[in-house]
Amino acid sequence: MSSTHQKIQSIRIVSTFFGLWISAYLLGGFENYVAFFLIFSLGILHGSNDITLIKRAYGSENLTFFKVLTSYIMLIGLGTALFFLVPMLALIIFIVFSAYHFGEQHFHFLQVKNTISAYLFYFGYGLFVITLILYLNASDALRIINQMIGVVVVLDVLRWTLLASAILTLVTGTMVYIKQKFNVFLELFYLLLFSVVFFIASLIWSFTLYFILWHSLPSLADQVEFLYKEVTKETIVRYIRASFIYWLLSVVGFFVLVQFFKDNPTVMLSFFFSFLAAITFPHVLVMHKILKH
Numbered sequence: 001m002s003s004t005h006q007k008i009q010s011i012r013i014v015s016t017f018f019g020l021w022i023s024a025y026l027l028g029g030f031e032n033y034v035a036f037f038l039i040f041s042l043g044i045l046h047g048s049n050d051i052t053l054i055k056r057a058y059g060s061e062n063l064t065f066f067k068v069l070t071s072y073i074m075l076i077g078l079g080t081a082l083f084f085l086v087p088m089l090a091l092i093i094f095i096v097f098s099a100y101h102f103g104e105q106h107f108h109f110l111q112v113k114n115t116i117s118a119y120l121f122y123f124g125y126g127l128f129v130i131t132l133i134l135y136l137n138a139s140d141a142l143r144i145i146n147q148m149i150g151v152v153v154v155l156d157v158l159r160w161t162l163l164a165s166a167i168l169t170l171v172t173g174t175m176v177y178i179k180q181k182f183n184v185f186l187e188l189f190y191l192l193l194f195s196v197v198f199f200i201a202s203l204i205w206s207f208t209l210y211f212i213l214w215h216s217l218p219s220l221a222d223q224v225e226f227l228y229k230e231v232t233k234e235t236i237v238r239y240i241r242a243s244f245i246y247w248l249l250s251v252v253g254f255f256v257l258v259q260f261f262k263d264n265p266t267v268m269l270s271f272f273f274s275f276l277a278a279i280t281f282p283h284v285l286v287m288h289k290i291l292k293h
């Protein structure tokens, strides 16, 4: 593990405990502001440099900036249209993509990469974590999901998904472990920590702590390393400069669109997750290309 990732590992464990402590002391409303601030800063930032990453990952010979931008916008458009036309299918695809993406980032240190068992392991693990967040905050989660897809999803769906993803993770994790040993106790400790956090914290705060500390931070470090070979103050500043315009566009875009929904908090939250979903689709594909190597 590189020294950057070791540092991030310590930062995220300490910050998770701090986040847990905060959730006991901050008032709900203020906690939500901090959560959205973190999602709109670090969370969106970690997906803002995708266009540079695609060009680098595919080699820039045949790919013009215009071609990449057009396919990127088309994918986001497709994602948005899907949420309008067939919301339930869109949500399922989004969760499948997100689950794989979270698991792939979490286990990016494994050398066992392009095998079916590794793919299923990433997917199973990510799905387990996402469902754990939803299950331990079920009333809020189900309200938002119902609002997003217009169908009543019951607690049993979460319960069975949790069980199925746990079994999938266990079976495929064993297959991966046979090929490459990893620290199972540390992974179990993380899962225990997540369960305590998700149980105590609210839905938005639980999602934020996982998304920012356990996903976006290590992903940012990987991307900076991929683009500039090392993570230093200078390369971080270069990364921020290169992604700033995309970051600004998505944040401004979100705040313009959200004006239509500002009178109803639940509709606003479901719009927020649909927006996150639409910009997530191309990001997952780009990161898969990078983490594969």
Ligand SMILES: CC1=C(/C=C/C(C)=C/C=C/C(C)=C/C=O)C(C)(C)CCC1
Binding pocket: 047, 094, 095, 097, 098, 099, 101, 102, 130, 133, 141, 144, 145, 203, 207, 273, 276, 280, 283
């Ligand atoms: C928390 C939560 C949800 C799941 C969000 C997910 C899965 C987000 C994934 C984001 C990604 C992968 C971002 C890019 O890196 C739902 C089911 C939408 C609605 C209820 C609350």
